[in-house]
Amino acid sequence: MNSEYFVNLLIVFISAAFVSNVVLSQFLGICSFVGISNKIKTATGMGVAVIFVITLASLIASAIYKAILYPLGLDYLKTIVFIMVIACLVQFVEMVIKKFSPTLYNALGVYLPLITTNCAVLGVALINVQADYDVITSIVNGFGTAVGYTVAIILMAGIRERMEYNEITKSFKGSPIVLITATLMAMAFYGFAGLV
Amino acid sequence: MNKYVERLYNGVVKENPTFVMMLGMCPTLAVTTSAINGAGMGLSTTVVLAAANLLISALRKFIPDKVRMPSYIVVVASLVTIVQLLLQAYIPSINEALGIYIPLIVVNCIIFGRVEAYAAKNPIGVSFFDGIGMGLGFTIALIAIGAFRELLGAGTLFGYAVMPESFEPIAIFVQAPGAFLVLAMLTALQNKFKLPSATNTGRNSGLSCGGNCANCSSETYAAYHSDLNKAKEIAATVNAKKTQKED
Numbered sequence: 001m002n003s004e005y006f007v008n009l010l011i012v013f014i015s016a017a018f019v020s021n022v023v024l025s026q027f028l029g030i031c032s033f034v035g036i037s038n039k040i041k042t043a044t045g046m047g048v049a050v051i052f053v054i055t056l057a058s059l060i061a062s063a064i065y066k067a068i069l070y071p072l073g074l075d076y077l078k079t080i081v082f083i084m085v086i087a088c089l090v091q092f093v094e095m096v097i098k099k100f101s102p103t104l105y106n107a108l109g110v111y112l113p114l115i116t117t118n119c120a121v122l123g124v125a126l127i128n129v130q131a132d133y134d135v136i137t138s139i140v141n142g143f144g145t146a147v148g149y150t151v152a153i154i155l156m157a158g159i160r161e162r163m164e165y166n167e168i169t170k171s172f173k174g175s176p177i178v179l180i181t182a183t184l185m186a187m188a189f190y191g192f193a194g195l196v
Numbered sequence: 197m198n199k200y201v202e203r204l205y206n207g208v209v210k211e212n213p214t215f216v217m218m219l220g221m222c223p224t225l226a227v228t229t230s231a232i233n234g235a236g237m238g239l240s241t242t243v244v245l246a247a248a249n250l251l252i253s254a255l256r257k258f259i260p261d262k263v264r265m266p267s268y269i270v271v272v273a274s275l276v277t278i279v280q281l282l283l284q285a286y287i288p289s290i291n292e293a294l295g296i297y298i299p300l301i302v303v304n305c306i307i308f309g310r311v312e313a314y315a316a317k318n319p320i321g322v323s324f325f326d327g328i329g330m331g332l333g334f335t336i337a338l339i340a341i342g343a344f345r346e347l348l349g350a351g352t353l354f355g356y357a358v359m360p361e362s363f364e365p366i367a368i369f370v371q372a373p374g375a376f377l378v379l380a381m382l383t384a385l386q387n388k389f390k391l392p393s394a395t396n397t398g399r400n401s402g403l404s405c406g407g408n409c410a411n412c413s414s415e416t417y418a419a420y421h422s423d424l425n426k427a428k429e430i431a432a433t434v435n436a437k438k439t440q441k442e443d
Contacts, residue, residue, distance in 0.1 A: 027226035179380030186373040
């Protein structure tokens with residue numbers, strides 16, 4: 001644990017959150033990014049739920065891989081194991097916060113079922129394995145990715161709220177203009193490319 | 197029409213998963229940087245989809261309703277692992293180009309949508325053909341989008357240079373923003389020409405069923421069909437009035 005290690009963690013975080021943004025450059029989690037980004041409030045709720053689940057899922061998936069799958073030579077089972085772990089985790093988190101914090105459940109509850117099939121969660125777990133990150137780097141990478149997702153979806157929701165009363169060419173109403181916005185945001189995020 | 201042929205037609209044309217249902221957007225945007233990548237992704241998904249439909253349909257009377265989602269996940273994830281290992285062994289270049297998007301077939305909306313909405317309720321034969329039809333529809337769409345992006349962004353088609361040398365490739369088309377741009381133009385054209393698509397049925401479902409993959413399938417289909425039928429009814433009454441006037 002020297003300073004080099006922490007600098008490395010910082011680089012992993014920034015690169016996961018901004019440089020290779022999970023939505024705008026890796027196209028993971030597009031469904032929810034386009035689907036529930038019409039209000040800042042819901043976008044924030046979804047973002048917080050995603051941060052929570054991805055960080056936890058990165059920790060558990062990475063720990064299982066390092067402690068069980070890899071030593072036993074079972075790494076070809078990782079897709080099955082990870083998706084099951086994520087599905088169980090989401091269910092478990094839902095049950096726990098329903099029991100212990102009804103306010104939190106009211107805020108995040110509706111988004112949790114959407115997360116099981118969100119490809120970002122499984123994607124991050126697989127990227128952690130592919131890049132051969134240790135458990136702590138995996139958590140940081142997961143957290144960074146989720147922050148990137150949250151930033152992107154909240155920015156998108158903000159733009160969409162402003163666009164709501166704009167006059168848009170008829171053919172571009174609805175999904176097309178949202179995708180055009182995503183195009184421009186993806187270009188803007190290229191600005192982070194030189195950062196790391 | 198033969199019921200098997202009807203399933204194929206349904207998957208490729210009538211309910212094309214990409215152009216009409218607007219499902220599975222992650223792979224659609226991510227891997228269509230070239231036609232060959234699109235073909236690789238499409239065919240891998242087809243294999244998984246056909247096999248998943250076949251297996252789930254065969255097991256539909258044995259899987260208890262309460263644990264059906266986890267059971268589907270295990271079946272689909274196992275099939276995806278098999279496909280990934282086969283690709284690693286026989287077509288490593290495609291496996292490398294598609295990277296993590298191959299294991300991510302597990303969370304592709306199209307697969308859960310079809311398994312839940314079709315294979316869990318229908319006999320083995322038609323379910324299998326439904327999977328093949330949907331898979332082919334997806335493959336054709338990915339190849340079309342991939343070819344378009346590759347042609348404009350790199351001036352090649354399936355890796356062969358086809359554009360004249362004076363053509364300056366518009367590199368943005370093979371980069372991330374280009375993917376969004378192409379899809380935006382596609383949906384705009386669909387709106388313009390009133391082509392059937394999940395994005396212009398006037399409901400909130402929109403792209404990728406509003407982010408709720410697991411539950412979208414049946415709802416989106418139902419919404420799409422009821423809208424289509426309504427439009428047909430209106431057209432029929434208008435036509436009937438016209439003929440009455442002419443009489």
